[in-house]
Amino acid sequence: AYKMAIEEPLKLDTLAERDQQLKKAQGVTDVSPMRLRMEKFAKEQQKAIVQALEEVDGTRFRVDEWQRKEGGGGITCVLQDGKVFEKAGVGVSVVYGTLPKPAILKMRANHKNIADENNIPDSLEFFAAGISLIVHPKNPMAPTVHLNYRYFETANPDGSSGAWWFGGGCDLTPSYLFEEDAVQFHRSLKDVCDKHDPGYYPRFKKWCDEYFYNKHRAEARGIGGIFFDDLDERVADREKLFAFAQDCLKSFVPTYVPIVHRRKDMPFTEKQKEWQQIRRGKYVEFNLVHDRGTAFGLNTPGARVESILMSLPLTATWKYMYEPEPGSEEAKLVDVLQHPREWV
Amino acid sequence: AYKMAIEEPLKLDTLAERDQQLKKAQGVTDVSPMRLRMEKFAKEQQKAIVQALEEVDGTRFRVDEWQRKEGGGGITCVLQDGKVFEKAGVGVSVVYGTLPKPAILKMRANHKNIADENNIPDSLEFFAAGISLIVHPKNPMAPTVHLNYRYFETANPDGSSGAWWFGGGCDLTPSYLFEEDAVQFHRSLKDVCDKHDPGYYPRFKKWCDEYFYNKHRAEARGIGGIFFDDLDERVADREKLFAFAQDCLKSFVPTYVPIVHRRKDMPFTEKQKEWQQIRRGKYVEFNLVHDRGTAFGLNTPGARVESILMSLPLTATWKYMYEPEPGSEEAKLVDVLQHPREWV
Secondary structure: OHHHHHHOOOOOOOHHHHHHHHHHHHOOOOOOOHHHHHHHHHHHHHHHHHHHHHHHHOOOOEEEEEEOOOOEEEEEEEEEOOOOEEEEEEEEEEEEEEEEHHHHHHHHOOOHHHOOOOOOOOEEEEEEEEEEEEEEEOOOOOOEEEEEEEEEEEEOOOOOEEEEEEEEEEEEEOOOOOHHHHHHHHHHHHHHHHHHOOOHHHHHHHHHHHHOEEHHHOEEOOOOEEEEEEEOOOOOOHHHHHHHHHHHHHOHHHHHHHHHHHHOOOOOOHHHHHHHHHHHHHHHHHHHHHOHHHHHHHHOOOOOHHHHHHHOOOEEEOOOOOOOOOOOHHHHHHHHHHOOOOOO | OHHHHHHOOOOOOOHHHHHHHHHHHHOOOOOOOHHHHHHHHHHHHHHHHHHHHHHHHOOOOEEEEEEOOOOEEEEEEEEEOOOOEEEEEEEEEEEEEEEEHHHHHHHHOOOHHHOOOOOOOOEEEEEEEEEEEEEEEOOOOOOEEEEEEEEEEEEOOOOOEEEEEEEEEEEEEOOOOOHHHHHHHHHHHHHHHHHHOOOHHHHHHHHHHHHOEEHHHOEEOOOOEEEEEEEOOOOOOHHHHHHHHHHHHHOHHHHHHHHHHHHOOOOOOHHHHHHHHHHHHHHHHHHHHHOHHHHHHHHOOOOOHHHHHHHOOOEEEOOOOOOOOOOOHHHHHHHHHHOOOOOO
C-alpha cells in the first residue's frame, strides 16, 4: 500500500473527482454535500415519475445513461409516440465545469459571495444538477406540462463550497382551457409553497408568468405555474430550500396525473388536433428563441443536444396568419395567454 | 396655395417622409436614390417570382400589403398547402427607423463612414429594404430553397446619405441529395458571380457554408449557395453592387424552377416523408436559434412577426435520437452537411 501511495498518489484535483471519491467511500447520506444529495434525490424522483407515466401510458421509456467527458453525466428517459403521450422526456443532468471570469462577474450581480469584489479569480469550478421534464400528450384536451428543479454551486479556489442556489418551477400549457385543471394545478402548487412560506406562491406565480412570456407573440407560453431562481441564503437556509425543492418535485405526479386521466380519452376533432399542432409551434418558438435554460444548455461545452431538445414536441405546425374564430374555445385560450389570470 | 403653404408648411422631417414625397413627385428612375430603386426592383422581382411559382403549383399566393406605423411597410405573399409546395413565402419589407448609439457603435466596426469617430451622434435614421423568399416543397425529393437580398443605408444628421451596403444570398436545403441539383444550383450562382468578379463565388460560397452552420448540431443547414454582407464602396461602387444584387435575384427562377420540375412528381415512401419532416425540424432550429436575420426581425420594433416566421415550414418533427442507417441515402445527406463540398 505504501508503494502504491508513492507511485500513484491520489489525484483529487477537481470537484468532480473529490465528489466521485466521496460517493464511493461513504455513499450519500443527510450529511453529504448538497451536490450529492440533490443528484441522488433527482435520480430517485426521475425513477418514480417515469414509473408513474409508464403506468398511465402502458409504454416503457427508453433510458439512456450518458457521461460528460468534461465532468458529470446524466440519465435521459424518453417515451415517444405512446398511447397517451406523444412525447414525454424526464432527464437528470449533472455538470461539473469551469466558469470563466466574465461568467463569474455576471453571476456576481445576483450572488455577491461567489467571489470577493477585490479578488475575482480568472475561473471557478462549478456544479449543477437538475431534473427536467416535459410531457406532450396526444389528446389535444390534455395539457403539456414542464418541470425543472436544479441546484447550482461554485467552489472556492481552496476547494470549499462557494455560492449556491436553487432554481426551478413547474408550468402547464393547454391547447384547450379547462378552468378546473388550471385551478387544481395552481392550487396544488400553492399548497406546496404555503407549507414553506406564504410569500412563495404569489411571488413565484408572477415570476412564472413573466419568464414564460413569448415576447414576439405577445402572449404567455401557457397558463403558468411557479418559477423561481437564485434562491440562496438571502431567502432561507440551504436545508429549508432543499426541502422546498423536494416537496415541489414530489407534488408533480399527484398534480398532473389526475389531469391527464380526465382528458386523455376525451373525443376530439381533426380541427382540434390541428389547433394543438399550432400551439406546439408556439411552444417550439418559445423554447428556441427565448428560453434561457435551453440556450444555456446548448452553449454548455460537451452538451448532449438530444437531451436538451427532448423538450420539443414530436410534431408541430406553422400556418401563416392562423387566427382562431372570435368567441371560440381556441380564442378563449389565447385570451388567457394574453391576460394571465389568478387561478387560486 | 399661398395660404395653404403658410397654414400647413410641408413637414419633411424624416427620411421616410422625404422619400414618400420624392416618389410622388418624380416616380422612381435610374437617378432616384438607391433606396427607392432597390424597393422598386425588389417589388418587381417579387411579382415575377410569385407568378413563376404559381405556374409551377397551379395555386395562387395570398397577398398581404402592410404598413409599419414607425415607417415603411411591405408585401407578404404566401402559398400554403398547395399542390407542389407545402409552403412558399415571398416577402418584401421596407423599414425606416432610428439606430440608437450602441447600434451605431457596433456598425462602425464594419462601416467607418457611418459616423465620425470624434462625433458619434446619439441616433441616426436608417433605411432597409429587402426581399426574402423561402420555398418548402411537398415532395421530399424536391429541395427547400431560401433567398434574401437587401440594401441598408444610414442618413447623416443633415439628411444626406451616410453609410450603405448590400447583403444577401441564396442557398439550397435538400432532404435527399441529388448531386446533379447541387452542381446546377452552384454552377448557376457561380456564373452570376463570375460575371461581376471572379473572386465573388469562392468568397461568398465559403461565407454561406459558415453562416448557415447549425452549430449545436455540428452540421450545415443545407448544401449552401452564396451569402454576403456589408458589401460597400470597399468592394465595388454602388451601381456595380446593385447590378450584382439584381443579377443574383433575377437568376433565382431559372435556377430553382427546373430543379423543382425534376423532383416534384418523383415517387417517395412514408419513411422518406418522415425524414423530410425531421430535416424540417433542424431547419426550424437553425432559423430560431442561430439566424441573425430572424433575430434582427423579431427585435425590430413594430415587426410583423407572421412575415418573418413565414420561413418556418408548415410541419416539422422531432424524434429523439433519430439516426439514419449507415450507408443510406439519409446518411449520405448528413455526411455532406457535416463536410461541405465544392460543387463546381
